[in-house]
Amino acid sequence: MVELKNVKKKLGDEEILKGVNLTVGTGEVVVILGPSGSGKTTLLRTINFLNAADEGTITIDGDTVDCKKYHKDQVLKLRRKTGMVFQNYNLFKNKTVLHNITQGLTTVQKIHKDEARQKALALLEKVNLQEKANAYPSELSGGQQQRVGICRALALNPNVILFDEPTSALDPELTGEVLNTMTDIAKTGITMIVVTHEISFARDVADKVVYMEGGVIVEEGTPQEVIGHPKDEKTLKFLRSILDNYDYVI
Amino acid sequence: MADGVKLMKDALPGLIEYLPMTLYFLIVPSIISLILGSMICAVRVGRKNVLYRIATVFVSFFRGTPSLVQLYLVLYGLPKLFEIFGVNINRWSAATFFVIASILNFSSFVSEALRGAYLAMDHGQIEAGYSVGYSRWQCLLHVIVPQTLQIALPNLKNLEIDLLKGTALAYTIGAVEVLGYAHRLIAINSGAGRMWVLLAAAILYFVINVVLEVFFNLLTKHYSKYERSLA
Amino acid sequence: MNLDYKFMISDFPIVLRALPVTLALTLWSMLFAVAVAVLFGAIILRNVPILKQIVMAINSFLKGIPLIVQLLFCYYAIPYLLSNLDGFLFIKFDPRNVPYFGAAVTAFAFNFGAYMTDVVVSSVKAVDKGQLEACYSVGMTKFQGMMKIIIPQAAVISIPNMANYFIWLLKATSIASVVNVVEMLTTARISASDGYQYMEAYLVAAAIYWIVCIVVERLIKRLDVRVGSYNKKLTVA
Secondary structure (H helix, E strand, O other): OEEEEEEEEEEOOEEEEEEEEEEEOOOOEEEEEOOOOOOHHHHHHHHOOOOOOOEEEEEEOOEEEEOOOOOHHHHHHHHOOEEEEOOOOOOOOOOOHHHHHHHHHHHOOOOOHHHHHHHHHHHHHHOOOHHHOOOOHHHOOHHHHHHHHHHHHHHOOOOEEEEEOOOOOOOHHHHHHHHHHHHHHHHOOOEEEEEOOOHHHHHHHOOEEEEEEOOEEEEEEOHHHHHHOOOOHHHHHHHHHHOOOOOOOO | OHHHHHHHHHHHHHHHHOHHHHHHHHHHHHHHHHHHHHHHHHHHOOOOOHHHHHHHHHHHHHHHOOHHHHHHHHHHHHHHHHHHOOOOOOOOOHHHHHHHHHHHHHHHHHHHHHHHHHHHOOOHHHHHHHHOOOOHHHHHHHHHHHHHHHHHHHHHHHHHHHHHHHHHHHHHHOOOOHHHHHHHHHHHOOOOOHHHHHHHHHHHHHHHHHHHHHHHHHHHHHHHOOOOOOO | OOOOHHHHHHHHHHHHOOHHHHHHHHHHHHHHHHHHHHHHHHHHHOOOOOHHHHHHHHHHHHHHOOHHHHHHHHHHHHHHHHHHOOOOOOOOOOOOOOOHHHHHHHHHHHHHHHHHHHHHHHHHHHOOHHHHHHHHHOOOOHHHHHHHHHHHHHHHHHHHHHHHHHHHHHHHHHHHHHHOOOOHHHHHHHHHOOOOOHHHHHHHHHHHHHHHHHHHHHHHHHHHHHHHHHHOOOOOO
16 A cells, blocks of 8 residues: 655755665554654655655555655645644644544545535544534643544545654543544554554554664564564664563563 | 936935934934833832823823824923923924934833833842842842843834934924935925935935844844853 | 813814824725735745845835835825826826825835735744644645635734734824825814914824724734634643
8 A cells, every 4th residue: 555665865964764665555554663863753754745755756555756756746646645643733723623624625625514524523423522523622632632633634534544653742641542542443444654652552553563763674573573572683672761671582 | 217326326415414413313312212211111110109100101102192293292392381380492403302202202112112021031030139149229230131121122123223214204393314304405406306315315214224233133142142052 | 281272172073083084094004015015925935036035125125214205205206107107008197186195005005014024924934834734634735725724823823913013004194194195193283273273283183093092902902812712722621
């Protein structure tokens, strides 16, 4: 479904992505782990061209874009196949919760506003936020805002949803509700690429785990492989640093 | 077009002769208003007594009415005020009336700018000052004034530039400075080349404006060397 | 102080009758100033090469020259321009009917437009960057994002500043009295010319300006509260 080939990105003199190759199958949940500065967020954002890569190709559902030579319309097409959930939620501040979800449907997919409304309400019900439909984002807690953000991404029926550290800005007691929502979505079979520090989510929900460091993919595999028996020294070091009592079986 | 530029060049020496007058209208009110404005500000951040109420009305009036109206009010009103005390001030020059009107107007804006800056200041600094043993005056001098001025600086710069531009209104009450002379030139030439003369005057004002900006930018730089955060 | 109080009372409605002219002058100038500001602001925000530098230079000039000079310039230039274009397209210039009001509006529009360009640019920049990214993430084009999300938020952010400039402009219209526009100050002066009650007339004018400014200030505070209501804070549970 999603294929990244030899993606490179430089910021000034620094090479953030040094030629990354990644394949994500349809319906797969891929979690990308790594220390800060590893390039994982940048990699995620090259997929929907929020940060355009310098070199390489991005393919989503058969549509390929060359990062060196591309046209605005190609980018638009890619963006319409993806949905994104942001670390800071980025809900449209001047729109109600309901309109946040219907905005993309009516403006981009040209769906009639009544139909969009029905769709949005159904999604809000699934995350238990239907009473907040007419509230503004500033009236919601972080966890609630993020769940609305997830609805917004879901509403567009994208081929893949990109999650950029969805729980990092939340207070610890609120991360649970968001992770639960993400788990529920994963069960519906939608393709997800998640950048996160929540190892438990990676262990329980991911089909594939990718460890990145220094702009390259160091190791990838199933959660049991990467988290349970990491092959690379670097992966081991990272897991040790973020997990207490990390025990691994060789 | 070429004779237009020539007209400008011819007009400039005469206009420049009146530059000192414009600068007089700029500098004298600036200095006096800074002092008066500080005093008004001090009253306005203090206790809400009668003086406070008078100051509030004063500031509200001079900020809430057009400066041109204030100018005429001072021109006609001040002599009437002095009449009460039996003093005849009709011999005073128009320039003096203009300076007085400017001071009244400018000091109210300055007082508001300083007041905003004082309220925005970190009051922990004042407490720190007292804790190292500063007297009230020392605290004022070493802590309050420098910090208030620094915060108010951008506003004061804009106000000062507005004051400069306000000096151009002096000719309406007969106080001749750069624009006043430009008007005279235009009248002498029966309106020929008037837009060019105006342009010449405009350029002069712009030059002074640039000088003011440079001055304030230097001041801001000097003050902000304390703001540089750790690398 | 021997003021002619009777005159002041009778003069009040006379000067008040010119208030609509002052307000019209303010509103038209504000309208065109905002148009100028949006145009110039767009050029600056989109970083159009060369044009951006020209716009910034023009603004610098407009902000650095006294308003009265600009008013006088337009007072001379607009009739000159119109008389030269007389007959061209639909432009008809009648030397007996010089458009003093229009000339004044032009001067105000450019002068205040220069200041409001800064407000436009800073307001758009003040909108959280993430908002535009969210627009992109749902597949909107930059234009759609700007129209639906960014510009509405920027407009709300700009209200306090715009309000201040409106009040500034209201007071500045009094300078138009120097260039033959019959607004409140001119009316006050004319009404006093018979009996030389200038002081009284100007006091009346000052009072009306003062009251109007205070009223407008209050109205704008209300507007800011209503339009920005989506910024209400979360009440702590």
